[in-house]
Amino acid sequence: ETGVTQTPRHLVMGMTNKKSLKCEQHLGHNAMYWYKQSAKKPLELMFVYSLEERVENNSVPSRFSPECPNSSHLFLHLHTLQPEDSALYLCASSTWTGGGYEQYFGPGTRLTVT
Amino acid sequence: DQQVKQNSPSLSVQEGRISILNCDYTNSMFDYFLWYKKYPAEGPTFLISISSIKDKNEDGRFTVFLNKSAKHLSLHIVPSQPGDSAVYFCAAYSGGGADGLTFGKGTHLIIQP
Numbered sequence: 605e606t607g608v609t610q611t612p613r614h615l616v617m618g619m620t621n622k623k624s625l626k627c628e629q630h631l632g633h634n635a636m637y638w639y640k641q642s643a644k645k646p647l648e649l650m651f652v653y654s655l656e657e658r659v660e661n662n663s664v665p666s667r668f669s670p671e672c673p674n675s676s677h678l679f680l681h682l683h684t685l686q687p688e689d690s691a692l693y694l695c696a697s698s699t700w701t702g703g704g705y706e707q708y709f710g711p712g713t714r715l716t717v718t
Numbered sequence: 719d720q721q722v723k724q725n726s727p728s729l730s731v732q733e734g735r736i737s738i739l740n741c742d743y744t745n746s747m748f749d750y751f752l753w754y755k756k757y758p759a760e761g762p763t764f765l766i767s768i769s770s771i772k773d774k775n776e777d778g779r780f781t782v783f784l785n786k787s788a789k790h791l792s793l794h795i796v797p798s799q800p801g802d803s804a805v806y807f808c809a810a811y812s813g814g815g816a817d818g819l820t821f822g823k824g825t826h827l828i829i830q831p
Binding site: 610639646647694706708710711 | 720750752754759760761762763764767807809811818819820821822823824
């Protein structure tokens, strides 16, 4: 596999479920990101990890919990979500040089909360 | 308040002609700008970028122009091809901190045969 992969591609979950989104990058990058894209809104940055340490949390609700066990893998753990959390969740990676520069995106996970 | 604005939700251009997509920004700290292309059911694909120290960057059919004084950038595609039909996102970055990218809402480009 090459590039940035995300699983699952589609997820339907109830408000009381717990699920996780997975992202893997095969580009040798050392920074990874979670973005959210809701209908008719721009992509919104959720979390940034550089060298496996979280460097930014854009005031995201605690029902979203990221985990970055190594430079190639990134998870987004989901629990007690709300219907308004339904969106496309995109993972990206880049080489950290004090700046994000070109970020390369995965295909996204389309999440529906019922 | 949106810091990156793409005021045209859609744009229709005839095949072979020039497509011009526009983007405005408000944050004067932005010093790196990128364009992404997105097909349905796929993630955004990086197209071309420009640093704030330049006013033009060219890559094949794609050219990005930056006017810092006007806080405006544009993407020119010439000649436009049917495969260029997609949503184009403008994004900006401030290199001073651990920021991700700030995106515009996108412009849906439709290339007419």
